[in-house]
Amino acid sequence: MKKNIFYAQSGGVTPVINATAAGLIDAYNSNKNLFGKLYIGKNGIAGALNEELIDVNKEDPKELKKLIHTPGGAFGSCRIKLKDPVKNKKEFLRILNVFKNHNIGYFFYNGGGDSQDTTLKISNFCKDHGYNIICIGLPKTIDNDLPVTHNCPGFGSVAKYIAISTYEASLDVASMSNTSTKVFLLEVMGRHAGWLAASAGIIKTSQDSAPHLILLPEVSFNQERFLAKVKTTVKKYGYCVIVASEGIKNNKGEFVAASKSKDSFGHAHLGGVAPKLANMITEKLKIKVHWSVADYLQRAARHIASSVDVKQAYSIGKSAISHAKQGKNGVMLSIKSNSTKKFKWGISDVRLSNVANKEKKLPKSYISHDGFGITKSCKTYIENLVQGEDYPPYKNGIPDYAKLKHPLVKKRLKDF
Amino acid sequence: MKKNIFYAQSGGVTPVINATAAGLIDAYNSNKNLFGKLYIGKNGIAGALNEELIDVNKEDPKELKKLIHTPGGAFGSCRIKLKDPVKNKKEFLRILNVFKNHNIGYFFYNGGGDSQDTTLKISNFCKDHGYNIICIGLPKTIDNDLPVTHNCPGFGSVAKYIAISTYEASLDVASMSNTSTKVFLLEVMGRHAGWLAASAGIIKTSQDSAPHLILLPEVSFNQERFLAKVKTTVKKYGYCVIVASEGIKNNKGEFVAASKSKDSFGHAHLGGVAPKLANMITEKLKIKVHWSVADYLQRAARHIASSVDVKQAYSIGKSAISHAKQGKNGVMLSIKSNSTKKFKWGISDVRLSNVANKEKKLPKSYISHDGFGITKSCKTYIENLVQGEDYPPYKNGIPDYAKLKHPLVKKRLKDF
Numbered sequence: 001m002k003k004n005i006f007y008a009q010s011g012g013v014t015p016v017i018n019a020t021a022a023g024l025i026d027a028y029n030s031n032k033n034l035f036g037k038l039y040i041g042k043n044g045i046a047g048a049l050n051e052e053l054i055d056v057n058k059e060d061p062k063e064l065k066k067l068i069h070t071p072g073g074a075f076g077s078c079r080i081k082l083k084d085p086v087k088n089k090k091e092f093l094r095i096l097n098v099f100k101n102h103n104i105g106y107f108f109y110n111g112g113g114d115s116q117d118t119t120l121k122i123s124n125f126c127k128d129h130g131y132n133i134i135c136i137g138l139p140k141t142i143d144n145d146l147p148v149t150h151n152c153p154g155f156g157s158v159a160k161y162i163a164i165s166t167y168e169a170s171l172d173v174a175s176m177s178n179t180s181t182k183v184f185l186l187e188v189m190g191r192h193a194g195w196l197a198a199s200a201g202i203i204k205t206s207q208d209s210a211p212h213l214i215l216l217p218e219v220s221f222n223q224e225r226f227l228a229k230v231k232t233t234v235k236k237y238g239y240c241v242i243v244a245s246e247g248i249k250n251n252k253g254e255f256v257a258a259s260k261s262k263d264s265f266g267h268a269h270l271g272g273v274a275p276k277l278a279n280m281i282t283e284k285l286k287i288k289v290h291w292s293v294a295d296y297l298q299r300a301a302r303h304i305a306s307s308v309d310v311k312q313a314y315s316i317g318k319s320a321i322s323h324a325k326q327g328k329n330g331v332m333l334s335i336k337s338n339s340t341k342k343f344k345w346g347i348s349d350v351r352l353s354n355v356a357n358k359e360k361k362l363p364k365s366y367i368s369h370d371g372f373g374i375t376k377s378c379k380t381y382i383e384n385l386v387q388g389e390d391y392p393p394y395k396n397g398i399p400d401y402a403k404l405k406h407p408l409v410k411k412r413l414k415d416f
Numbered sequence: 417m418k419k420n421i422f423y424a425q426s427g428g429v430t431p432v433i434n435a436t437a438a439g440l441i442d443a444y445n446s447n448k449n450l451f452g453k454l455y456i457g458k459n460g461i462a463g464a465l466n467e468e469l470i471d472v473n474k475e476d477p478k479e480l481k482k483l484i485h486t487p488g489g490a491f492g493s494c495r496i497k498l499k500d501p502v503k504n505k506k507e508f509l510r511i512l513n514v515f516k517n518h519n520i521g522y523f524f525y526n527g528g529g530d531s532q533d534t535t536l537k538i539s540n541f542c543k544d545h546g547y548n549i550i551c552i553g554l555p556k557t558i559d560n561d562l563p564v565t566h567n568c569p570g571f572g573s574v575a576k577y578i579a580i581s582t583y584e585a586s587l588d589v590a591s592m593s594n595t596s597t598k599v600f601l602l603e604v605m606g607r608h609a610g611w612l613a614a615s616a617g618i619i620k621t622s623q624d625s626a627p628h629l630i631l632l633p634e635v636s637f638n639q640e641r642f643l644a645k646v647k648t649t650v651k652k653y654g655y656c657v658i659v660a661s662e663g664i665k666n667n668k669g670e671f672v673a674a675s676k677s678k679d680s681f682g683h684a685h686l687g688g689v690a691p692k693l694a695n696m697i698t699e700k701l702k703i704k705v706h707w708s709v710a711d712y713l714q715r716a717a718r719h720i721a722s723s724v725d726v727k728q729a730y731s732i733g734k735s736a737i738s739h740a741k742q743g744k745n746g747v748m749l750s751i752k753s754n755s756t757k758k759f760k761w762g763i764s765d766v767r768l769s770n771v772a773n774k775e776k777k778l779p780k781s782y783i784s785h786d787g788f789g790i791t792k793s794c795k796t797y798i799e800n801l802v803q804g805e806d807y808p809p810y811k812n813g814i815p816d817y818a819k820l821k822h823p824l825v826k827k828r829l830k831d832f
Contacts, residue, residue: 013591015584042595076758079596081437163814168431168716171488171817175429178459180495184712272691274709295708296600300584303720306813351723386813397722397802398579398619410777 003105005088008041010111013073014154015302016313022068044078058407066402068394071302113143135189137332142196147358149334156309159199161301171211176237185291187255187274190245195255200243200373217247217372236242307388343384419521424457426527429489430570431718432729439733440485460494474823482809482818485808491673528557533772553748560611563774565750572801575615577717580614593655600675601707603690606661617661619791626657633663635787723804759800
């Protein structure tokens with residue numbers, strides 16, 4: 001009896017994680033003779049724990065066709081840290097039990113660093129318990145912080161959105177700066193790695209052009225140096241554009257955004273680095289600041305996805321099937337690239353044990369000497385990933401995104 | 417001797433104010449036999465006060481061609497409130513003097529309510545001083561708060577951006593809500609009128625779909641009712657999407673965003689309504705919230721402009737020339753529309769005295785009974801204005817926006 005597939009989306013979603021699902025579904029449909037059913041976890045690995053398996057064959061094929069251009073996690077994602085299977089194997093035994101009862105022979109887990117770790121643990125646990133299954137991690141993260149792979153699907157589109165948004169807002173503040181707002185500040189995601197903030201740097205064409213400051217988690221934040229640079233920039237060019245990672249830290253390693261109400265900045269905790277920096281500038285330099293927090297807007301902005309990114313995400317999903325056919329187990333699919341000058345990429349794979357729980361930060365060679373910008377090599381690396389505009393189709397002025405129904409497979413087990 | 421034209425951009429810029437400049441330049445080029453030179457104020461009316469007149473003929477024509485798809489105010493805008501010409505006519509005398517010395521016979525002022533007031537005052541002042549000039553106001557505001565005109569160029573594109581962004585972020589939070597974030601909150605512009613927040617309502621297709629709450633400045637904010645609605649929504653649908661105008665006020669008429677550190681919300685002033693509402697939800701309901709402040713991103717988002725909006729903005733610029741040819745003075749150009757069912761629009765004009773210092777808020781018939789949403793007629797009105805996607809051209813993954821040099825006409829007067 002042919003084995004079924006279980007695919008699940010995990011962690012913070014991206015504009016193109018559903019493109020990976022689309023690639024997987026297309027490749028599965030072309031290889032139906034080799035596989036049983038394709039099940040997708042409702043809300044990620046929670047779908048396995050709760051025995052909530054979406055039967056993809058029962059979704060409307062017209063809606064499934066839209067997955068390639070739909071943001072969010074169309075089948076539901078999750079933030080669940082499974083308990084260590086050595087100390088408490090209840091959850092892993094449950095997953096194994098669900099896999100056994102639904103004849104799962106292939107597990108594809110689509111996520112970031114934590115999810116690759118989970119994939120590895122499930123692979124090992126199944127092997128230890130004599131259950132034959134192929135476990136493959138599919139990379140996905142806007143943060144671009146997975147090691148070994150050249151880049152992560154998800155990053156290119158968000159990088160493109162941030163670069164465009166910064167460019168557009170810089171034209172706005174430049175036109176207002178003569179008599180009104182002189183500083184614009186954009187907060188972007190990136191708790192530990194500064195790839196997203198760095199991506200704004202690709203629009204900089206000269207000393208005077210925006211962004212004038214990029215604040216990275218890799219560079220310790222110093223209030224005096226920061227304010228001095230803002231002041232000089234406004235004096236020189238009339239305005240100043242700043243892009244800040246949410247995860248910037250002071251020299252004690254404390255998050256600037258998380259500092260308490262009576263800290264050195266004198267502000268209450270509101271959980272955003274942008275308002276904190278904006279108040280700092282207004283109070284110390286007496287300059288009018290506008291600030292923006294991109295938050296989910298950046299992560300969901302499928303309306304301006306990068307073509308390269310969509311293609312990579314789709315290929316990852318497609319390659320899950322070809323790698324499964326080859327019997328590859330315990331690997332994460334990866335993007336390989338031989339050169340960056342004329343960018344060419346392909347799909348490869350790496351051992352999960354080389355990926356799990358490692359974080360790829362911006363290398364020093366990508367950060368400018370003063371710590372407020374990026375180098376040429378960083379610019380080239382990011383530019384390669386934002387090429388092309390992959391627009392979704394529109395209906396009545398609004399993107400026509402997939403609407404799924406999540407039809408579930410009949411349960412065979414008691415509730416967990 | 418043929419009279420010259422003086423055009424200026426004013427107030428907060430829009431994604432399409434340069435499309436109006438483009439329409440004006442194209443129509444001017446087709447009517448060069450009737451007019452002298454086309455000058456544009458550097459930084460709006462400040463260009464007249466400082467005698468900084470940009471000579472459009474000396475800009476690179478290739479770059480001028482890009483104006484139709486470039487956001488921001490390409491010639492610089494301004495926030496200047498001119499002193500009342502009755503109490504202090506120094507500024508008006510200066511403007512008159514600059515106009516006389518540069519043979520200005522046509523003044524086109526591209527702005528919102530305040531700017532229409534300025535246009536009217538300049539028109540009256542010139543008449544009172546025996547100077548012959550045609551003054552025409554060109555409407556522009558993302559807030560859509562100008563009276564008489566069916567709508568304002570600028571609004572449609574920002575409405576489209578907000579609707580799309582809300583839709584995309586709602587798919588994101590829906591996929592995370594099972595185990596993580598359950599509320600997403602987007603702060604949009606709109607100090608007094610709720611048109612922009614209302615525009616998120618066009619993506620709502622059923623009771624359960626986003627946005628679940630729209631907070632309008634027209635509806636007094638009540639913390640208890642707000643929290644109760646958020647709580648019920650999360651309970652019923654698993655997640656909740658909120659779009660809030662920056663200008664919402666409590667029943668005492670105080671801005672929620674501006675409330676002091678020891679007010680009823682217990683938070684320090686940070687100048688954003690989103691973090692304030694987010695903290696309220698986290699503290700009172702113990703639910704994880706993500707929040708975004710669109711700020712300039714919404715106002716500059718030319719990458720996803722509405723085709724209708726671009727066409728209207730361009731037509732306004734073009735019609736400035738045809739109206740000037742007809743000798744129309746003391747008017748603002750307006751959008752007229754005979755029906756909203758099958759949307760058709762054209763350019764008309766209204767007396768400036770009927771426009772200046774009046775504000776068009778959302779009518780009661782556009783706000784739902786509970787005050788947290790919009791009605792069908794409001795939806796139809798906004799949908800008409802977001803039709804079509806007018807994409808800018810791209811170069812190397814980034815929009816190819818105009819880069820102007822602002823070549824100035826030689827000064828003839830002493831500094832002001």
